[in-house]
Amino acid sequence: MSCKIKFLPSDKEITVTEGTDLLSAAMMSGIQIYNSCGGEGVCGRCKVKIVKGEIFTDEKEKNDEYVLACRTVCKADMEVFVPEEFRVERAEILIKGKEIYTPAEPTDITPAVFEEKIFKLSPLSLKLHLRLPKPSFDDTVADLERIFREIKKTETAGSVMQMGLANIKKLPSLLRAANFDITVTLGNRNGTTELVMVEPCDTSDKNFGIAVDIGTTTVVAYLVNLGEQKILSAKAMYNPQVSFGEDVITRIIHAGDLAGLDRLHHTVVDAINDLIISLIIENKISLNDVNCVVCAGNTTMIHLLLKVDPSNIRRAPYIPVANLFPVIRAAEAGIKINPRGLLSCLPCVSSYVGGDITAGVLASGMSNFSQLTLFIDLGTNGEVVLGNKDFLVCCSTSAGPCFEGGGLKCGIRAQTGAIENFGITDDKISIKTIGNTSPIGICGAGIISIVAELFEKGIIDKSGDFVSGSSKHLKKTDEDYEFFITGNISITHADIKNFIHSKGAIFSGIEVLIKKMGIDFHQLSRIIIAGGLGNALDIEKSIILGLLPDLPKEKFSFIGNGSITGCKMCLLSNGAMKKAEDIAQKMTYIDLSTDNEFMNSYTASLFLPHTNLDMFPSIKMRETAAKKKSAKQTQKNI
């Protein structure tokens, strides 16, 4: 039996089979209700009111007029009211007071630090303009072989070439109409060169590709001119999958049934398509000229993108379906570019170290040098890689979305208007925003700057608690303290705790990895930090907070979003992709969840800068000096 459910106040109606839960019904009808547990009945955020119809819920503690949409099923026609705070349509889903389904927005292009010219230009998709010799009695080679012969002469493709039957059928008329002056698009598909497309005339200047970084929190896309090797523009948006859970685990749970997997798949593909459309409109190019997409993301994101069941990623012994997926047609995954265009994903290492890290390591160039390098990705999953050209070891810690501005009261992505620098002198606040516009929120770099400054000025103590009476900007709201940076942008006690947990996860990951390899912090030659937290990362402040090890500043470099940089490199060069595969294969994964040391190290790092100050000698020195000074001052006063 099917039931008709009407959602109020939007008056949307949908017919579903009896027994469908209201959360699923709402999603099917296009109404997004915020929930963070993936419909497990745990988060208590998908509250709705039944206006008409009988209530069938297995909710245990029902103490108000609302029911949880995910725990309530329909058995007859119903009318359901979705309260404003839990509702809301696509463009305005609220997450802790801010929009998450943001439209595609321009974002900064991460400058490549690493000399990429070592990789020869051999894009995933190559366009060649060919003037074929016309057939004659002296040259009776068939149409298809005629094209192959000409391609071989250019020495741009491998010896194994193929073309689909559908395309071959079009050849005789196309070649003759074009007077044998054609452009072929070659796709590099798992070692075979595929003639993806044949067009009349010279269109070789119209060859574009898309690089996409699918983060748990943010999706970023670059439009690249493959011929000129140039990034035309970049766009970013929050990963709309956030409405099915903030972390990968809840999303994997949500993907537990086919419908859930389908929803997650479509959500991310829609987001990528939105980004692509917005990029090509801005650059006035045709969708048909976009011939390939390269994606990097953590293992779960790639599974969801390709609609492959990710459920074993979360079950011991944590086995993904594949780390290295073959190159497929983008259309197969639902990505809308040229219908014959290709999609390639950067190889993953394990269930919890994905292609985004492979891409970051590729972009950092660390696997080309003999010096010992530490690579840190400050994403929702904080990954740490240690190694050089001989070895690579990595671990993954769940840092949470705070470095990307997620999970904070006024946190935003690194975008125009995001506070990225903060200072306070004599209780007077000074801020700097990205683009120097009026502030709209705080990005990852801003959080680091703010917490460090509050800590240094004694407004928060070593445990991250606000010191009452330390600043006039400090106000008590809802039983807890909140520091107001502007009239409506603030940082709460919970935000600071959140940050400390994130930085603790990263630092303890670094510490355990370093200890496991039996080395000392001082043996590190370079520390490369990646992440979408802003234009710049204040190294000194990050050390003060105990996020990064206490080493000379010149050893650090910040490369921004390393994942998308690596993606772009692979888009432009098959050599880079081969290198990425090599990196992924070489990398040894250390599972922190089974490590005895990690928990101890983690709780020790939940302090500013750290419970064991001996690990931060430069800060210890400063603190001792400050103590001596204040002791002298007291003596003088007496």
Place this chain on the structure above:
Amino acid sequence: MEPAIIEKWPGRTYELTIGATKEEGGSRSKKVKLGGMSTLPFLFFEGTIPNPPAVAMEVWDVEPTDWPDVLKNEYGDVLTDPAKWAKKCEEFGCDLICLRLKSADPDLKNSSADEITKTVKNVLSATSLPLIIVGCGNNEKDSSIIMSISESTKGENCLLGVATKENYKTFTAAALSGGHSIIAETPLDINLEKQLNILITDMGFSSDRIVIHPSTGGLGYGFEYCYTIIERTRLAALSGDKMMSQPIITFIGQETWKAKECKSDETEKPEWGPLSERGVLWETTTSVGYIQAGSDIIVVNHPSSVKEVRNYIQKLMIK
């Protein structure tokens, strides 16, 4: 015979004195010295152990209702009068009195700061032993009374407790103004333990006037967790970590006398033996375990436990 391998530790635990005599501005006839160890408990061949562990007995300012009769009977009618109770404990031969201000609990009598200070003064004049004074366990209430407790006992060099992550600021300020030492309590984690000590010393409180309460688990109720935490704390101290070199207190009585093993009577569990012996055995065994781990003060309830444990300590202190 001496063992062939002798560990030489770079660190030593802080030595702390509780109580002050007349000359020192207090009114105690004796003082208790703790800590100062340069080796693990009782390894005399390796380092010095200048002070034996101290035994404290609890005195409440309300009559305990849920204590089993085996325990209550030992005290007779003094349980309603904290001053008499303290005197009795002194007769039982303990080193310190641990005054527990239960009546301040808003769910019990909700005694005011004035009533509390009166009790504290009465106990002070009834006994000549040094005092450990702990609140009722309600954070808010304890914070509101600790200042007047500290002021009213100024000069007596007491040990005030218990400061937690939530209330340490008030407790530290109070201990500073009254010149007392302080118990810092954390939930079974050496990192949290060290963090609280750092936070307290950051307020200008001397690090050698803190006593660590790493949480106490009763025998069979988490004892081994606490044991390893104490052991790790000691090892950190001996390795030179000054923020973990404080003496350690464990509250054994409170964990013992709520255990079913010390409460349920013989008809219920005949195979467990006579109830009259079980509690004391339980309390003594737990105490002995904690002393071996490195606890400097143990707080117990039963007079026989005091006797047994003191005997045991005496034997262990023979070099």
